[in-house]
Amino acid sequence: MGLLTNLKSSISRAASTLFSADKQQRIGIYGPPNAGKTTLANRVVRDWTEHGDAVGPESHVPHETRRARRKENIEIERNDKMVTIDIVDTPGVTTKVDYTEFLEHDMDEDDAVRRSREATEGVAEAMHWLREDVDGVIYVLDAATDPFTQVNTMLIGIIESQDLPVLILANKIDLEGASVQRIRNAFPQHETVPVSALEGDNMDEVYDKIAEYFG
């Protein structure tokens, strides 16, 4: 039964890939909270769309993004070739949310409880998108923190099990203590591109890789 289910699922995915050469790829931006996912999404949108409206607000307070937000028809030009993608900025994934941690960020209890409730809904939504609605993943990690966490290991495993192309970005390379090599060591099976989405450092290589992976 397991073999039959696996076979059906793999054939379905292969067929969908085969017959959708021109389909616009929907790329999910995933990662743990505070990795800089929204900063990256905003940078991409501002670089490649006419009006450059922000995808969402950026903040140092965890779980600022509590709803998945999609920005459609982003046209990225690389080497005379145009790649059109939709990007989906997702809430940071975690296995726990404690509202008392928000109290440390000058929030009153009601606001902290509301934020934690919205954060949990956002994480559940992000997981649903990952299983059902994205064609590829940009996985964003804070290069100044330890990448070898259970959430990262599980999420990369989930992405691999879905056969989704994944590009890992080592973000915040402008910070003291950032280590791209530490991320490469944690996930040697994938390519890691260093970047500072905030400062715009190395974005050209990021766009080259987006075109290569998702074009």
Added chain:
Amino acid sequence: MAEVKQPGDGVRIDLISGERMAGLTGMEKIRMILDGVREGNIVILEEGLSPDEESKLIEVTMTEISPDEFNGIEIETYPRSEAADTSFLGRLMGKESTKKLTVIGPANQIETLHKDETLIQTLVSRK
């Protein structure tokens, strides 16, 4: 007759064999894990969960978090073995290995002290 210990005496650890898990559906596994963890137990799975089950475990956990009652879970596994058959053909043939000891507990009671390829050290406290 031996005295039956009350839950307040310590922390209960449920070690669940791969054989027991094999007979359950994905949702039954998740329900069993979360029911145990919400009672304050540490659940140890001999053979772990598949990536799809892990994804659903995160999703269901999020729907159950409630302020001052349940903050979520802490979960630790050994890293996936490099030798595991994770190729496309391997998965197609159902050979993907998910056999990895997994420790799951309430986020406010379990803290990971150290983790590497061969050792998981956790500190477990009572409620």
